[in-house]
Amino acid sequence: MSKVVLQSVLTCPECGHSSTDTMPSDACQFFYDCKGCGAVLRPRPGDCCVYCSFGDIPCPPVQEDAACCQGNGPA
Numbered sequence: 001m002s003k004v005v006l007q008s009v010l011t012c013p014e015c016g017h018s019s020t021d022t023m024p025s026d027a028c029q030f031f032y033d034c035k036g037c038g039a040v041l042r043p044r045p046g047d048c049c050v051y052c053s054f055g056d057i058p059c060p061p062v063q064e065d066a067a068c069c070q071g072n073g074p075a
């Protein structure tokens, strides 16, 4: 049984505000409202969720090396 970290420190690229958030273990979060400046963050191209792009810990599916949500939706 792998140990998946559900908490990721997400740092806003706009204002540098960081906050610790709990990630959903079975889904990817695409949008994130910065608690500092209110900017709506979206994943960088190639990343599946905001935690992979801006968090210090990638999302649980990526930690488990699962297929995640990549490949779903339009390229």
Ligand SMILES: [Zn+2]
Residues within 6 Å of the ligand: 012, 013, 014, 015, 016, 017, 034, 035, 036, 037, 038, 039
């Ligand atoms: Zn911000």
